[in-house]
Amino acid sequence: MAARVITLSRKRDHITHVMCKLHWLPIHARIVFKCLLLTYKALNGQASVYISELISEYQPNRTLRSSSLHNFQEAPDGTVTYGRGFASAFPRSCKEVALALITESNVTLIDPDGPGNLKPFNVTCTTDGITQVHHDLEPNHHVNGPEDPGSYVRSITYIYTSLEQIVGLIRISADCRQFIEIKCYGSTFHSGIKLHHYWLDRTGMLMSNWGSPTGTNGCGCSLTQECSSPSLSCNCDENDLTWRQDGGWLNDKEHLPVTSVSVSDTGSGTEQAYVTLGTLLCS
Incomplete structure (x- = not known):
């Protein structure tokens, strides 16, 4: 009412324009x-x-x-x-x-x-209004030694907040995403039926997608068909002594945030890996 009186605006005039003219915030x-x-x-x-x-x-x-x-x-x-x-x-x-x-x-x-x-x-x-939630794995984590699947699991601790609080943020946000990446040297994702690299969602569910859609068993390069070999779903599945990398954005709100990361197949010779998990971003 005060804004209309000051600007002599009519009752049917849009108030947004009036507020902007007065430099008043909602x-x-x-x-x-x-x-x-x-x-x-x-x-x-x-x-x-x-x-x-x-x-x-x-x-x-x-x-x-x-x-x-x-x-x-x-x-x-x-x-x-x-x-x-x-x-x-x-x-x-x-x-x-x-x-x-x-x-x-x-x-x-x-x-x-x-x-x-x-x-x-x-x-x-x-x-620009993006909410960032940090954790203790930033910027990356080196893994060298664990060989068998599941022999090394790194839990993620989010700083100054609980999982329940983060879920509350995710629920009111239109979009949430988290970047995940692994740089591998002689360390593969898949060895027969064995899965060496995976992450756990907020309920503890094992997830095998690294940048690919929920429910898939692959990496971001499989989406763009840019993996090192057409027959592979992840670059690291080349399993050679060459530095390769896989990853991408995780954007399924029902499974965020990432709570643990498991990496293995790093126990022989110079086999090793670096894992990167970005901050949780919500908007």
Whole structure:
């Protein structure tokens, strides 16, 4: 109503154009912007003391790759001020953070289920509204020694969040994807009926697709028919002493995120492999 009065707009005029003309944000985006502005002021000594005391940087007990991300200490449940409890407003995803016109990637707290039971958690937001969830396998992992299928399984730990929280994010997102890749030297995917390289989804289900659609037993090169041999579904199945690589994007939301990776056939001579698992990206 105020916007229409100021601009002398008619009742039937579209309010979006009016808001743009006044440089006003939608109500929800205005709330997010206000929360981010207060956080910025609190971290830079420009806010009231009682607000600044509510925010503190998380200090891990040991050095982690994420130590440089400047994550925040999670506030205790049931915060009370002047004898009254209050609820905190967090964006549900980085898409809402982007509406607040953030101009650089940043770490922020999101709360995908809003007033639900899941606690807010830290993610990295890009300027175009992509939510990034990091893990402890970044950037890659070297495997040398395990020979038999399943003899080496590396569990993935997602930083500052639980699997339940990640699933909550996936459910409200239109699209989620995760990149997976293996660089192999004399290490094959398939040896007869044996499967040497696979990953586990969020329910613990064994998955054999590395960049190919769910339910297939192959790699990304099989989609474009660019594998090293037309008869192979993965480049690593050449199983020669030449560095080769396989992988691609996993985008089936029902199976994300990746929770474990298993690599073998690296026990003889110079056989080895490097596994890369990208951050979980949701938009």
